[in-house]
Amino acid sequence: xxxxxxxxLTVNGREHELVLESxxxxxxxxxxxxxxxxxxxxxxxxxxGACTVLLDGEPVRACLVFGVQADGREIRTVEGLADGDELxxxxxxxxxxxGLQCGFCTPGFLMLAEAYLxxxxxxxxxxxxxxxxxxxxxxTGYQGIVEAVTEVAARRREQAAKxxx
Amino acid sequence: xxxxxxxxxxxxxxxHAHHLAFVRSPVAAGRIAGIGTEDxxxxxxxxxxxxxxDLGHPSLTAVxxxxxxxxxxMPLLAHDRVRYAGxxxxxxxxxxxxxxxxxxxRVWCDIEECxxxxxxxxxxSTPVHPEAPDGVLVxxxxxxxxxxxxxxxxxxxxxxxxxxxxxxxxxxxxxRACLAxxxxxxxxxxxxxxxQVPHQVRTGVAQALGIAERQVRVxxxxxxxGFGLKCVVGREEVVAAAVAARWRVPVRWTEDRQENLTAAFxxxxxxxxxxxxxxxxxxxxxxxxxxxxxxxxYSAYPFSCxxxxxxxxxxxxxxxxxxxxxxxARGVATNKPPTAPYRGVSRPQIVLVMExxxxxxxxxxxxxxxxxxxxxxxxxxxxxxxxxxxxxYEPGSYLEALERCVREVTDAGWWERRAGGDGLRRGIGLxxxxxxxxxxxxxxxxxxxxxxxxxxVSHVRMDASGDVVVTSGTCGHGQGxxxxxxxxxxxxxxxxxxxxxxxxxDTDLVSFGWGTWGSRSLVIGGGAAAVAARxxxxxxxxxxxxLLEVGPGDIELADGYxxxxxxxxxxxxxxxxxxxxxxxxxxxxRHHDQLLEARGAADPPGMFSNAAHAALVEVDPGTGDxxxxxxxxxxxxxxxxxxxxxxxxxxxxxxxxxxxALYEELTYSPEGQPLAGTFMDYLVPTAxxxxxxxxxxxxxxxxxxxxxxxxxxxxxxxxxxxxxxAALNDALRDCEADLDHIPVRPADILRVLTTxxxxxxxxxx
Numbered sequence: 047x048x049x050x051x052x053x054x055l056t057v058n059g060r061e062h063e064l065v066l067e068s069x070x071x072x073x074x075x076x077x078x079x080x081x082x083x084x085x086x087x088x089x090x091x092x093x094x095g096a097c098t099v100l101l102d103g104e105p106v107r108a109c110l111v112f113g114v115q116a117d118g119r120e121i122r123t124v125e126g127l128a129d130g131d132e133l134x135x136x137x138x139x140x141x142x143x144x145g146l147q148c149g150f151c152t153p154g155f156l157m158l159a160e161a162y163l164x165x166x167x168x169x170x171x172x173x174x175x176x177x178x179x180x181x182x183x184x185x186t187g188y189q190g191i192v193e194a195v196t197e198v199a200a201r202r203r204e205q206a207a208k209x210x211x
Numbered sequence: 212x213x214x215x216x217x218x219x220x221x222x223x224x225x226x227h228a229h230h231l232a233f234v235r236s237p238v239a240a241g242r243i244a245g246i247g248t249e250d251x252x253x254x255x256x257x258x259x260x261x262x263x264x265d266l267g268h269p270s271l272t273a274v275x276x277x278x279x280x281x282x283x284x285m286p287l288l289a290h291d292r293v294r295y296a297g298x299x300x301x302x303x304x305x306x307x308x309x310x311x312x313x314x315x316x317r318v319w320c321d322i323e324e325c326x327x328x329x330x331x332x333x334x335x336s337t338p339v340h341p342e343a344p345d346g347v348l349v350x351x352x353x354x355x356x357x358x359x360x361x362x363x364x365x366x367x368x369x370x371x372x373x374x375x376x377x378x379x380x381x382x383x384x385x386x387r388a389c390l391a392x393x394x395x396x397x398x399x400x401x402x403x404x405x406x407q408v409p410h411q412v413r414t415g416v417a418q419a420l421g422i423a424e425r426q427v428r429v430x431x432x433x434x435x436x437g438f439g440l441k442c443v444v445g446r447e448e449v450v451a452a453a454v455a456a457r458w459r460v461p462v463r464w465t466e467d468r469q470e471n472l473t474a475a476f477x478x479x480x481x482x483x484x485x486x487x488x489x490x491x492x493x494x495x496x497x498x499x500x501x502x503x504x505x506x507x508x509y510s511a512y513p514f515s516c517x518x519x520x521x522x523x524x525x526x527x528x529x530x531x532x533x534x535x536x537x538x539x540a541r542g543v544a545t546n547k548p549p550t551a552p553y554r555g556v557s558r559p560q561i562v563l564v565m566e567x568x569x570x571x572x573x574x575x576x577x578x579x580x581x582x583x584x585x586x587x588x589x590x591x592x593x594x595x596x597x598x599x600x601x602x603x604y605e606p607g608s609y610l611e612a613l614e615r616c617v618r619e620v621t622d623a624g625w626w627e628r629r630a631g632g633d634g635l636r637r638g639i640g641l642x643x644x645x646x647x648x649x650x651x652x653x654x655x656x657x658x659x660x661x662x663x664x665x666x667x668v669s670h671v672r673m674d675a676s677g678d679v680v681v682t683s684g685t686c687g688h689g690q691g692x693x694x695x696x697x698x699x700x701x702x703x704x705x706x707x708x709x710x711x712x713x714x715x716x717d718t719d720l721v722s723f724g725w726g727t728w729g730s731r732s733l734v735i736g737g738g739a740a741a742v743a744a745r746x747x748x749x750x751x752x753x754x755x756x757x758l759l760e761v762g763p764g765d766i767e768l769a770d771g772y773x774x775x776x777x778x779x780x781x782x783x784x785x786x787x788x789x790x791x792x793x794x795x796x797x798x799x800x801r802h803h804d805q806l807l808e809a810r811g812a813a814d815p816p817g818m819f820s821n822a823a824h825a826a827l828v829e830v831d832p833g834t835g836d837x838x839x840x841x842x843x844x845x846x847x848x849x850x851x852x853x854x855x856x857x858x859x860x861x862x863x864x865x866x867x868x869x870x871x872a873l874y875e876e877l878t879y880s881p882e883g884q885p886l887a888g889t890f891m892d893y894l895v896p897t898a899x900x901x902x903x904x905x906x907x908x909x910x911x912x913x914x915x916x917x918x919x920x921x922x923x924x925x926x927x928x929x930x931x932x933x934x935x936x937a938a939l940n941d942a943l944r945d946c947e948a949d950l951d952h953i954p955v956r957p958a959d960i961l962r963v964l965t966t967x968x969x970x971x972x973x974x975x976x
Contacts, residue, residue: 067309069309070309077221077222081224082215083215083218083219083221083222084214084215084216084217085215086219086221086384086385086435087221087465088384088385088386088468089468089889089890090467090468091468091469091889091890091891093889093890093891094384094468094890094895096384123215124213124214124215125214125215125216127213127214128213128214133213133214137213137214140213141213144855144856144858144859146212146213146689147436147689147690147691147859147863148383148384148385148433148434148435148436148688148689149212149213149217149433149435149689150217150219150383150384150385150433150435150436151384151435152212152213153215156213175898175899176898176899178897178898179897179898179899180897181897182384182890182895182897183384184381184382184383184384184436184438184863184866184867184895185384185436185689185859185863186859186862186863186866187859187862187863187864187865187866187901187904187927188866188897188898188901189862189901189903189904190859190862191898192898192903
């Protein structure tokens with residue numbers, strides 16, 4: 047008999063009940079069971095970060111987490127960033143700063159940056175560079191990615207300061 | 212892309228597709244004594260366990276039509292012999308990738324191991340292919356010059372140097388992947404494939420399986436990077452096609468990263484032994500090069516293993532007047548994965564060689580390193596310049612780029628930073644080079660490949676609403692072709708680029724094409740689109756002329772209108788012309804049964820972009836750690852169609868060049884086992900290792916191309932290794948450093964700092 051479990055995952059605000067084999071990764075669960083193919087697999091050993099998603103708000107490598115480990119937890123993927131047709135500020139900044147070429151690593155960078163920004167990340171380009179060093183991109187040389195995240199960090203901090211006043 | 216809505220091969224839904232897993236050779240070289248598949252077949256969910264014999268021993272053979280070339284076949288699955296660790300031997304077809312991998316572990320291969328060939332030195336001991344007993348698959352003696360030896364003997368300074376570059380790989384973020392399915396309705400095999408060359412994959416599949424080209428449709432959906440790794444045909448892709456055709460089930464294959472690093476295609480493992488003579492003023496009098504490329508176990512299809520040696524021998528002189536020149540270039544078979552034309556193809560190495568020679572000569576002769584370059588560079592008044600390598604160089608901004616680069620570096624305060632004083636050593640590297648791009652048939656024909664690429668075609672058609680679809684035989688994957696091709700076509704039709712959509716990457720949609728590689732797409736594919744758009748523009752003008760009752764020569768296309776030159780109010784909207792042609796052709800004097808479509812082709816000879824690069828590196832003398840902290844590029848790719856796209860290509864290329872100079876290398880144990888199987892061992896740089904790159908543009912319009920543009924996809928990767936290596940040697944200037952290899956590791960730097968002598972890599976070809 048297969049070793050299967052009934053789990054409940056909340057993905058981008060929507061609840062899903064699934065029967066999963068223990069060894070099925072969260073990445074395969076999202077991609078194959080839920081059809082959320084925006085989460086890409088670049089190395090399947092936790093280095094490249096293309097599969098980064100947010101698990102209860104924290105960035106994780108979806109290739110290193112089993113689907114069953116996400117039982118009862120909230121997951122956010124790249125598909126949850128835009129508001130309908132409207133790209134969010136970070137997605138728009140990636141486009142403006144040419145932060146993507148082939149686009150394969152992009153979802154992972156977006157989710158990594160989203161977590162950084164949600165935590166009130168600084169707009170210091172050096173710090174941003176260090177944060178995005180968690181993931182690999184082979185096309186861009188990273189410059190557009192660093193610029194995009196830095197710009198959004200500055201703007202979100204500005205907005206937060208205004209809201210605070 | 213930004214929403215997660217892109218469609219890479221793995222994203223195509225096929226809920227009931229089977230999955231392939233390959234059983235690969237555990238050893239570098241050996242004879243297959245037996246294969247056991249029974250246990251694997253017994254695993255629930257396994258459809259088939261496939262050996263070469265089951266498929267009828269199909270193979271791919273790349274041929275160079277030269278006497279100096281030994282053709283060898285690459286079997287889709289190894290039989291009889293295995294030639295590198297990681298070579299596919301058995302394919303397991305199962306209901307999921309999990310089950311396929313479970314079953315693959317139950318296959319046994321009995322292999323009688325033999326000593327592997329890892330370098331030229333042991334190539335003849337146990338030849339990789341019996342057809343080439345000396346281990347050499349291609350041996351080219353080019354531009355022989357009887358007077359070269361004499362010139363070198365008389366030269367005041369002769370350098371005899373050896374340069375080496377390590378084996379690297381493209382490592383696109385999306386590894387290789389395919390989805391093969393047989394469609395009864397069309398009697399056709401449809402192969403979705405992450406490739407740069409859909410038509411060449413079609414030919415490879417058709418030839419290997421012995422079916423007609425029409426029976427194979429190859430579709431490249433979104434492709435997650437290629438850099439040359441995907442401009443050759445992978446045997447795994449053909450196996451997937453064979454399985455889908457035979458068992459009539461959809462089959463997926465998704466390469467994992469370990470396979471990608473250890474069993475796909477590599478490149479750039481080369482050694483140059485060079486004699487270079489200089490006169491007392493530092494001018495070259497002659498260069499004699501002996502080049503060895505470790506091409507791996509097979510000649511990759513379709514372009515063959517001649518790609519690296521031919522490129523190296525032909526183009527070594529670069530932007531310099533070398534006097535007399537001769538080169539021998541060999542491709543040596545080794546028990547390592549085959550090589551593909553990875554970004555740059557020999558030019559990162561030849562630029563490194565030329566720039567190191569000049570820096571060494573400058574030091575020996577006491578000449579400033581910029582000045583020695585001025586004296587050797589082809590000057591503006593010398594274009595078109597024909598070198599001893601038989602190449603005629605069209606105008607470029609070689610000297611201007613160099614001078615501008617020096618000025619920018621000086622203005623940016625690099626020389627002050629170089630002086631340091633904080634315990635870190637700093638050095639500046641300055642290099643100047645050209646990049647031949649967009650090789651057309653005339654140039655490719657000289658290589659004598661059995662399949663000679665060069666031209667490309669495009670089809671532009673306007674629908675009844677005035678929107679345009681342009682198809683191209685090129686196949687972009689991150690180079691922004693959707694943007695640039697739309698710009699090129701829209702400019703000629705006087706409409707907004709948003710109204711033009713590019714379609715590519717489908718062999719049923721595009722009649723033929725050579726794909727995207729070799730810095731060719733915007734120039735050749737974009738040139739073909741420009742030709743087609745111009746023809747279509749002519750047709751629009753003719754119809755507008757009739758509607759406006761003037762001659763077509765009086766019509767101009769702009770702002771979405773065809774209007775009478777000088778009488779802007781006399782105009783008709785392009786949409787109106789489109790609707791008239793499609794729906795109201797009876798109102799026109801003649802029936803436009805050609806509708807609004809046109810074909811175009813382009814086949815330029817190949818042209819030289821050029822660039823000067825500068826790198827500023829910091830070396831920590833305590834740890835030997837080297838970092839590139841600033842980088843500057845002055846580049847000239849002719850008319851820039853889209854500066855954002857060009858800058859992105861340059862920066863990404865520079866990152867790969869820095870990677871090759873300092874971080875990445877596929878090393879092997881003495882037994883031929885790969886030592887870099889993950890991204891923990893194969894160090895693709897992160898944002899922390901890649902500095903911001905300033906890009907400045909010069910524009911020497913190209914007279915050989917439709918758009919005035921020259922190609923530029925590889926220049927970043929070509930210049931960066933030389934620039935970084937020069938900067939490292941400069942940072943160690945008081946140690947008499949003579950680092951002549953890449954990648955340079957911290958241990959190499961520490962050795963220079965502790966012994967004060969030149970270093971050599973020990974573990975190479």
